[in-house]
Amino acid sequence: MKIPIYMDYHATTPVDRRVLEAMLPYFSEQFGNAASKSHVFGWHAEEAVESAREEVAKLIGASAKEIVWTSGATESDNLAVKGVAQFYQSKGKHLVTCKTEHKAVLDSMHALERQGFEVTFLDVEKDGRLDPSRLQAALRKDTTLVSIMHANNETGVVHPIAEIGRITRAAGVLFHCDAVQGIGKIPFDVEAANVDLASISAHKMYGPKGMGALYVRRKPRVRLTAQMDGGGHERGFRSGTLNVPGIVGMGKAAELARLEGAAEAERVLALRERLRKGLQAGLDLLTVNGSLAHRVPGNLNVSFAYVEGEALMMAIKDVAVSSGSACTSASLEPSYVLRAMGISEDLAHSSIRFGLGRFTTEEEVDHVVRLVVAKVKKLREMSPLYEMVKDGVDLSQIEWANPH
Amino acid sequence: MSYSEKLLDHYENPRNVGSLDKGDPDVGTGLVGAPACGDVMKLQIKVNGEGVIEDAKFKTFGCGSAIASSSLVTEWVKGKTVDEALTIKNTDVANELNLPPVKIHCSVLAEDAIKAAVADWQKKHGLAPTVKPDTVQGDRAALLERGVLKSGI
Numbered sequence: 001m002k003i004p005i006y007m008d009y010h011a012t013t014p015v016d017r018r019v020l021e022a023m024l025p026y027f028s029e030q031f032g033n034a035a036s037k038s039h040v041f042g043w044h045a046e047e048a049v050e051s052a053r054e055e056v057a058k059l060i061g062a063s064a065k066e067i068v069w070t071s072g073a074t075e076s077d078n079l080a081v082k083g084v085a086q087f088y089q090s091k092g093k094h095l096v097t098c099k100t101e102h103k104a105v106l107d108s109m110h111a112l113e114r115q116g117f118e119v120t121f122l123d124v125e126k127d128g129r130l131d132p133s134r135l136q137a138a139l140r141k142d143t144t145l146v147s148i149m150h151a152n153n154e155t156g157v158v159h160p161i162a163e164i165g166r167i168t169r170a171a172g173v174l175f176h177c178d179a180v181q182g183i184g185k186i187p188f189d190v191e192a193a194n195v196d197l198a199s200i201s202a203h204k205m206y207g208p209k210g211m212g213a214l215y216v217r218r219k220p221r222v223r224l225t226a227q228m229d230g231g232g233h234e235r236g237f238r239s240g241t242l243n244v245p246g247i248v249g250m251g252k253a254a255e256l257a258r259l260e261g262a263a264e265a266e267r268v269l270a271l272r273e274r275l276r277k278g279l280q281a282g283l284d285l286l287t288v289n290g291s292l293a294h295r296v297p298g299n300l301n302v303s304f305a306y307v308e309g310e311a312l313m314m315a316i317k318d319v320a321v322s323s324g325s326a327c328t329s330a331s332l333e334p335s336y337v338l339r340a341m342g343i344s345e346d347l348a349h350s351s352i353r354f355g356l357g358r359f360t361t362e363e364e365v366d367h368v369v370r371l372v373v374a375k376v377k378k379l380r381e382m383s384p385l386y387e388m389v390k391d392g393v394d395l396s397q398i399e400w401a402n403p404h
Numbered sequence: 405m406s407y408s409e410k411l412l413d414h415y416e417n418p419r420n421v422g423s424l425d426k427g428d429p430d431v432g433t434g435l436v437g438a439p440a441c442g443d444v445m446k447l448q449i450k451v452n453g454e455g456v457i458e459d460a461k462f463k464t465f466g467c468g469s470a471i472a473s474s475s476l477v478t479e480w481v482k483g484k485t486v487d488e489a490l491t492i493k494n495t496d497v498a499n500e501l502n503l504p505p506v507k508i509h510c511s512v513l514a515e516d517a518i519k520a521a522v523a524d525w526q527k528k529h530g531l532a533p534t535v536k537p538d539t540v541q542g543d544r545a546a547l548l549e550r551g552v553l554k555s556g557i
Contacts, residue, residue: 308442310467314415325442325467334442346439382421382471384446384463385439400438 004318005364009298009357010153010181011322015249016206016358022252023208026245034242035233045244052251059254060179060198061189062215068237069247072212073180075227076199077104077147079214079238080176083224084145084197085112088174092142098122098130098149098159099340102178104199105147128157128290128341136167145174150182154324154337154353155290156299158186165194174222180204184257185265185296190215196222202246206358207253211246214238264358269297271356271365276300278369283376289324289338289351298356301338303347304372306386307379312352315375319368324351346385407468408502414472419479422461424448432525436516443470443510447517449481449489451525457481457489462517469507473497473514486522490535 006014015023026048034049036042053064070076085095097109099121109119120138124130130148139146146168151158161177168175176197182188184205190198195215202211216222216237230239280286285305301324304312309323324335325348334348343351352372356365380386385395407415423446424431431450437443443466450459460478464471476497481489497503497511523533 306465308466308470311415311471314468344440346442349439349442382418382463383465384435384444385465387423387446387463395439400440400444 001361001363001367004320005368006320007354007356007360007364007368008320008322009355009360010156010204010353011355012203012209013206013357014359015203015208016253016256018256019207019249019252023245023249026248030244032244034244035231045242048251049242049244049247052247052254055251055254055258056200056213057215059183059188059258060200060215061191063218066190066215066218068214068216068234069242070212070214070238071210071243072203073102073178073199073201074104074212075238076201076212076214077102077176077178078108079224079227080197080199080216081105081108081145081147082112082227083237084174084176084222085117086225087223088144089117092140092144093117094120094140094143095145095147096120096122096135096138096143096173097147098124100124100128100152100154100157100337101147101149102153102180105149105178109147124340126342127294128152128155128337129294130159130164132160132163132167135164139167139171139173143171143173145176147176147178149178149180150188151186151296151299152290152337153181154335155301155341156181156296157290158182158294158296160294161193161195168196169194181296184254184261185268185298190217202250202253205253205257208246208249211243211250213250265297268356268358268360271360271362272297272300272354274362275354275356275365275369276302278366279372282369282373287347289343289347290341298360300354300356302352302354303343303350304352304376305347305350306383306389307376308349309351311379312350312372312375315379316368316371319371321355322353324353325349407504411469411472411501411503414475414501415468418462418471418475420459420461420475420482421463423463424450424459424461429528430525432521432523432528434517434520434522434524436520437466437470437513439465442466443513445470445474445513445517447474447477447514447521449486449521449525451486455485455487457484457486466510466513467507469501469503469510470513472501473503473510474517476500477514477518481518486525487534489518490522492518 030044032041032045034045053067057064122134174196177195179198180201196217198215200213203209228239233239287303289301309325324338338348434447446463448461449457452458460481462474462478464474494511494515497514519535
């Protein structure tokens, strides 16, 4: 077993060797500019780009012409949200999203608010899911776009996107879905869910960083105001010379996800459950944050009550995970995703996100279970809160002198 | 975030973890911070007849910096008189552990914990508090009376 152990697959994934192999020729040998229409270097690059486009489209049930290459999902989210809002602003200036969305969507929405748009930020239920009836109730005559992610990056919780798509389609409102965390792990089909725009990232599915795509529906046609002006690449949606090696890598990653995703999901789910059950068997006062039933296979977000998340991460420093603790963020605020789910601040401070993936092994899971159980016990021995609770003190009744 | 070796040493090998008998008249207990902020520090001192702190224990819920800060102050207060202990400043703690700027509040909490522990000891002895700590958590006796604290801390 190799140390350190990587269990942060939501943050990024390693490039699959097969992806890397596919990319390599496109750096120094097939280095042409895909926009060079007049010579063989350009033709080869274009061929590779178009075949990758087919692969990405196939993975999500789209046609190749509906795929726009971007530099990553942050750009895709920006292009979708701002592009749609701006293009359709004569029709209306109301947008709807959800409080647990990725910052790329939330901050794009905030930017639009400064431009005079009105945004409704929907609450989620305690299990982290959006109740579609909340969405239904929020729609107005001047609503042009709904942006709801497929799976959440912190909790792995999966939203009922098919129901959301039915509502938006019936209302004639466009539906953008940040599909980054679900792609290749759970089925995602733009037709089945009536998705009009979808953001995808390569590095979350064993492809390279700095590479993403935006699905833009053609029937009925979705229009966008470009956010990057220039040579008119990507049918004017996104100017800039194409990152051919990155695109080839994303195509290969999509192909692998299509062919192996289902089997991999099953294997990863078994490992996740092994981790969860191991931790629950070894520790009391442990809560899983978010719905367990509606969750991507590789995610386990848990709170270890009375132990602070960053302290635990330091204690298991040979295991790469992340925490919703404020101590891991510059803002000193605990995770806004967990807070939106109604999870108390102290439990948000105590949360750890384990992300399992393609290269996680059973041996690693067992090691992590042993390590985490031992360290949580040690930290609880040091925790005045744990001591008080064991002494029968009701912490919620204490008036803490210095809240923040 | 990268931490100093001293901080990591105090975090990995914390000194004086544990509890003293809160009922002992010679023991002063300070409990500062709040769970919602992600930091709660309990510092206890045992003061002898000469007013010298002869033992100190801590328990901390918080990040590595908070744990290291509390561990450090238990070492520092031992052997000092209560008045000397009150001269320990958060900046001393922050400098010693080379705390990054976002962690300065951990050292503030450690200073407050000393003030709170001393104040509790002074109260037990009918002495006027030297420093009125601004973050001392509610009166223990009152909490016991209201049934919030069943066995005290």
